Amino acid sequence: MESKEIEIVRFYNQEAYFNYVEKSIQERLVFEKFLAKKNINNKKFEFLGFCQVCAEATSFIIDWQYSGGNVPNYRERLVCEKCNLNNRQRFLLNLINHFIKKMNEKVTIYLYEQITDFYLVFSKYFNKNKIIGSEYLGFDILPGTMINNIRHEDATQLSFDNESLDIIISQDVYEHVPDYIKSFEETFRVLKINGKLVFSIPFYSKEFNTKQRAKLSDNKIEYLLPEQYHGNPVSEKGSLVFWDFSWDILDLLKKIGFKESYILGYYSSFYGYLGNGLQLIFVAEK
Numbered sequence: 001m002e003s004k005e006i007e008i009v010r011f012y013n014q015e016a017y018f019n020y021v022e023k024s025i026q027e028r029l030v031f032e033k034f035l036a037k038k039n040i041n042n043k044k045f046e047f048l049g050f051c052q053v054c055a056e057a058t059s060f061i062i063d064w065q066y067s068g069g070n071v072p073n074y075r076e077r078l079v080c081e082k083c084n085l086n087n088r089q090r091f092l093l094n095l096i097n098h099f100i101k102k103m104n105e106k107v108t109i110y111l112y113e114q115i116t117d118f119y120l121v122f123s124k125y126f127n128k129n130k131i132i133g134s135e136y137l138g139f140d141i142l143p144g145t146m147i148n149n150i151r152h153e154d155a156t157q158l159s160f161d162n163e164s165l166d167i168i169i170s171q172d173v174y175e176h177v178p179d180y181i182k183s184f185e186e187t188f189r190v191l192k193i194n195g196k197l198v199f200s201i202p203f204y205s206k207e208f209n210t211k212q213r214a215k216l217s218d219n220k221i222e223y224l225l226p227e228q229y230h231g232n233p234v235s236e237k238g239s240l241v242f243w244d245f246s247w248d249i250l251d252l253l254k255k256i257g258f259k260e261s262y263i264l265g266y267y268s269s270f271y272g273y274l275g276n277g278l279q280l281i282f283v284a285e286k
């Protein structure tokens, strides 16, 4: 992580974030648009750089998947031709590597995903540690149950003992959990002291208060805003979005008991971490 080739900033509040954004991202956005314009007629193209996961120079492949067509979705693309991980996955793995080095012993890491390619690469990369993955398989299954080698967990009632995990990783899960506050409380319960929750969520930086899109009452879904779904490896229809998250979740995490909660902003052309002039990931420390 400590490298001159990457910019990493911690944000504890909205004001600091907008001060930074106003000053620092304009040139990056111009560059990202230029790169897109130059390649608008290419189905896919290469961006040369250095992969922190492979620890090698590589080609990051960019195409137009998940984009509006004018600018690629740099966050979800920039796929390393060697390890096959995209931009945000490579950064996440590297961040965890950095955290583990500081912990200096064999650690237990839990991810709310198990049948993904990321989980495979991740568990191989950290094979000296205990890696646990799970999927949500249904409301009528006991948390911790294995079905065809897939572990079921419910984010609002994890089967883990108190203070048993060092790191919890969640990639775009909490916006789908009707009672996300309960799931944050659960992460706090099962993390060891000094343990870390590292997560990504769709984030509405211009708002302050988290907005509810749908709610669950008596097992019935009530839509407060137009329905929105995200891809889900265990469901064809995808997962319904219940929440549009904003800055108030940092306060919520502190209220639950985490000693620190912040957003890490990061950017590096060299390591292939482009997109929106700044990429974001969330960290809470117990």
Ligand SMILES: [Zn+2]
Pocket (backbone or CB within 6 Å): 051, 052, 053, 054, 055, 058, 080, 081, 082, 083, 084, 085
């Ligand atoms: Zn790689």
